[in-house]
Amino acid sequence: MPPLAARLHAPLLLVPAVSPRPATRLCAASGPRGVGGFRRGALASEKPPVVAVAEKAGGEGGGGQGEGPYDAIVIGSGIGGLVAATQLAAKGARVLVLEKYLIPGGSSGYYRRDGFTFDVGSSVMFGFSDKGNLNLITQALEAVGRKMEVLPDPSTVHFHLPGDLSVLVHRKYEDFINELISKFPHEKEGIIKFYGTCWKIFNSLNSLELKSLEEPLYLFSQFFQKPLECLTLAYYLPQNAGDIARKFIKDQELLSFIDAECFIVSTVNALQTPMINASMVLCDRHFGGINYPVGGVGGIALSLADGLVEKGSEIRYKANVTNVVLENGKAVGVRLSNGKEFFAKTVISNATRWDTFGKLLKEKELPEEEKNFQKNYVKAPSFLSIHMGVKASVLPAGTDCHHFVLEDNWNNLEKPYGSIFLSIPTVLDPSLAPEGHHILHIFTTAGIEAWEGISRKEYEEKKEMVANEIIRRLEKKLFPGLQDSIVLKEVGSPKTHRRFLARNDGTYGPMPRGKPKGLLAMPFNTTSIDGLYCVGDSCFPGQGVIAVAFSGIMCAHRVAADIGLEQKSPALDAGLLGLLRWLRTLA
Numbered sequence: 001m002p003p004l005a006a007r008l009h010a011p012l013l014l015v016p017a018v019s020p021r022p023a024t025r026l027c028a029a030s031g032p033r034g035v036g037g038f039r040r041g042a043l044a045s046e047k048p049p050v051v052a053v054a055e056k057a058g059g060e061g062g063g064g065q066g067e068g069p070y071d072a073i074v075i076g077s078g079i080g081g082l083v084a085a086t087q088l089a090a091k092g093a094r095v096l097v098l099e100k101y102l103i104p105g106g107s108s109g110y111y112r113r114d115g116f117t118f119d120v121g122s123s124v125m126f127g128f129s130d131k132g133n134l135n136l137i138t139q140a141l142e143a144v145g146r147k148m149e150v151l152p153d154p155s156t157v158h159f160h161l162p163g164d165l166s167v168l169v170h171r172k173y174e175d176f177i178n179e180l181i182s183k184f185p186h187e188k189e190g191i192i193k194f195y196g197t198c199w200k201i202f203n204s205l206n207s208l209e210l211k212s213l214e215e216p217l218y219l220f221s222q223f224f225q226k227p228l229e230c231l232t233l234a235y236y237l238p239q240n241a242g243d244i245a246r247k248f249i250k251d252q253e254l255l256s257f258i259d260a261e262c263f264i265v266s267t268v269n270a271l272q273t274p275m276i277n278a279s280m281v282l283c284d285r286h287f288g289g290i291n292y293p294v295g296g297v298g299g300i301a302l303s304l305a306d307g308l309v310e311k312g313s314e315i316r317y318k319a320n321v322t323n324v325v326l327e328n329g330k331a332v333g334v335r336l337s338n339g340k341e342f343f344a345k346t347v348i349s350n351a352t353r354w355d356t357f358g359k360l361l362k363e364k365e366l367p368e369e370e371k372n373f374q375k376n377y378v379k380a381p382s383f384l385s386i387h388m389g390v391k392a393s394v395l396p397a398g399t400d401c402h403h404f405v406l407e408d409n410w411n412n413l414e415k416p417y418g419s420i421f422l423s424i425p426t427v428l429d430p431s432l433a434p435e436g437h438h439i440l441h442i443f444t445t446a447g448i449e450a451w452e453g454i455s456r457k458e459y460e461e462k463k464e465m466v467a468n469e470i471i472r473r474l475e476k477k478l479f480p481g482l483q484d485s486i487v488l489k490e491v492g493s494p495k496t497h498r499r500f501l502a503r504n505d506g507t508y509g510p511m512p513r514g515k516p517k518g519l520l521a522m523p524f525n526t527t528s529i530d531g532l533y534c535v536g537d538s539c540f541p542g543q544g545v546i547a548v549a550f551s552g553i554m555c556a557h558r559v560a561a562d563i564g565l566e567q568k569s570p571a572l573d574a575g576l577l578g579l580l581r582w583l584r585t586l587a
C-alpha cells in the first residue's frame, strides 16, 4: 500500500500541478474528437498518471503469443470491469484487464484540454460516502488500499420543469421533502408515503452484506440473518416505481415530477423504472449524499487500476479484444485484433451484452438467455454531449452543481434532445478549470440513426447546429450571456460515443422494451457459456456507476466461488441458477 499522503493525492494527479494556462481559444467543434472531444491519440502524448499501469501498457496489449493462464481475463476497464477485477485481485486471484482505449474508465474516464479536466460521463457520484453498506465506490477503492478525497455536494440536482416548477433536491432529506410538499401541499400524505416506501427498501438494502445473488450459500445466509429485509426486497423486486407512486399520489404534475426523478437515472419514466433502483438513488443521495472526487471522476478508475497492479494483477491498454476463445463450448481465453491470445480459467466481459454476444462470440445462434434479454431490453439511445469551458462571470453566485432542464412540455421528457442534463463540477472543485473559468458538461439523449449516412461536412454542421440550439435553450432558461462566455467547446455525437466508448450504437445502456417486471428479467453475471461472465450495465441492476460497481462485486464473488477462492456448493448452485433462469422467463 502506498503512503497515506500519496493515496490521498492520487486523484490530484489528474489536475495540472501549477496554475494552468488560461484558455482563451474559442474551439468550435472540429473533427470527431471522441466523447465530447475525446480525440483518439490526444492523451497518447500524456503519460497516464498511474505509472505502474503505464509501464505495463505495451502497444496492442503488449505481451507475447498465448499468454496465461490467468485466473480471470476482464475485457474492458469501465467501472464494472475494474471493480470485478480489483475484487478478484483482492481475493488473491491473478487477473488481466484488457482495455481497448489508452486509459481506464470507459464512460467514467476523463480527458484534458487547455487546462480543463473534463469527466467523460456523469459527474453525479453515488456510493462515495463513509457509512452504511451501499457506499460501493468507497468499498471498491478500499479493497485495493485506495481512498479518494471527496467534496460533499449540498444538493443532488436542481430540476427546472414545465410550468416554472423548480425543485432543488437538497442533501438533507427533510429539506427536500419540505420543499416538495411546499409545491404540492395537497399531496403531503402521498409524498411522505411514496418516499417512505423508498426508505423501507433502501434500509433493507443497506442492512445486507452485498455479494452475489447467484451464490446460494451467501443468499441463504442473508435470508437467515435478515429475513424481513430479504422478503421486503423479494416483494419489491418485480415492481416499478411509477406503480407504487400511483398508489399514493393522484396529482398528474407530481407524478410527472417522479417520472423526471426516475428518468435521470434510468432514461425511462417511473412506470418503467424498477422500484429497487429508484429507492436506491432517491435515498442514497440523502443517506450517504452525493460526493465528488477531488480531481475529477477519472481518478476513480485510475486509482482502481493502480490498486489492481499493486495487488499483482495487470492491465494492458490499446488491447482490442475481438474474440472470446471457446474450447469444447467453454470460454478459455480471448484473441486481440493483432492476433495475440491470452488464456484464463474465466473470462469476464465488461462490453455490453450486445457487443459480447453479437461481436466477441462468433457463434451463429444466440443463446436462449440472451434472446430473452433482448426480448425484454432494447439499447437505450445514446447521447449528445457538449463539454465547455466558460468564463466564471456567466454563472450567478450560488449556482448549483447539477441541473435538469425540461422547459415547456412534459411530453418531451423522453424525446431525443427533449431534456437537458447539466453538470458544473467546478462549483465543487475549482481546480478542474483555469482560474476565472468553469466547466459546463451538458448532455441530452440522442439516437444514432439520425447521425449516420451523412457526409463529413453535414456531420460537422449538424453537431454545431444541435449543440448551439441546446446552448441557446440553457442561455434562455438559466444563464443569460452563455454563448458569449464560451472559451472552449467540444461536441460528442452518438457516433463519437460508439467509437470511443466501444458501446454498441453508443448506447447509454439497456432500457426495458415495454413495462418491465421490475428487475426480474435483468440477467446477473453468469451466462449460458461456461466460464464466460458479463459485468456492467447490461447486467443486474443496470445503468449507473454505483449500479455497475455492484455488478462488479457480484461478478467477482461468483467467479471467486467458481475458481475455488470462495466457498461453493455445486448442488445448490445448480438449483439456484436454474431457479433464477426460470424466474427471468416469467418477466
Ligand SMILES: NC(=O)c1ccc[n+]([C@@H]2O[C@H](COP(=O)([O-])OP(=O)(O)OC[C@H]3O[C@@H](n4cnc5c(N)ncnc54)[C@H](O)[C@@H]3O)[C@@H](O)[C@H]2O)c1
Binding pocket: 075, 076, 077, 078, 079, 080, 081, 098, 099, 100, 101, 104, 105, 106, 107, 108, 120, 121, 122, 123, 319, 320, 321, 322, 350, 351, 352, 355, 443, 500, 501, 502, 503, 508, 509, 535, 536, 537, 538, 542, 543, 544, 545, 548
Ligand atoms: N453521461 C453519463 O452520465 C454517462 C455516460 C455513459 C455511461 N455512464 C455510466 O457508466 C456506466 C457504464 O459502465 P460500464 O462499466 O458498464 O462500462 P463502460 O462502457 O464505462 O466501460 C466499458 C469499457 O470496456 C472497453 N471495451 C469495450 N469493448 C472492448 C473490447 N472488445 N476490447 C477491449 N476493451 C473493450 C471500453 O473501451 C470501455 O473502457 C453506465 O451505465 C452509466 O451509468 C454515464
Ligand SMILES: CC(C)=CCC/C(C)=C/C=C/C(C)=C/C=C/C(C)=C/C=C/C=C(C)/C=C/C=C(C)/C=C/C=C(\C)CCC=C(C)C
Binding pocket: 122, 123, 124, 126, 157, 205, 208, 210, 213, 222, 230, 231, 233, 234, 237, 264, 265, 266, 276, 277, 278, 280, 281, 402, 403, 404, 421, 422, 423, 541, 542, 543, 544, 545, 546, 547, 550, 583
Ligand atoms: C435472488 C432473488 C430472486 C431474490 C432475493 C431477494 C433479495 C435478497 C434481493 C436483493 C437485491 C439486491 C441486493 C439489490 C441491489 C440493488 C442495487 C444495489 C441497486 C443499485 C442501483 C443503482 C442505480 C440504478 C443507480 C443509478 C444511477 C444513475 C444511472 C445515475 C445517473 C446520473 C446521471 C445521468 C447524472 C444526472 C445528471 C444531471 C442531472 C446533471
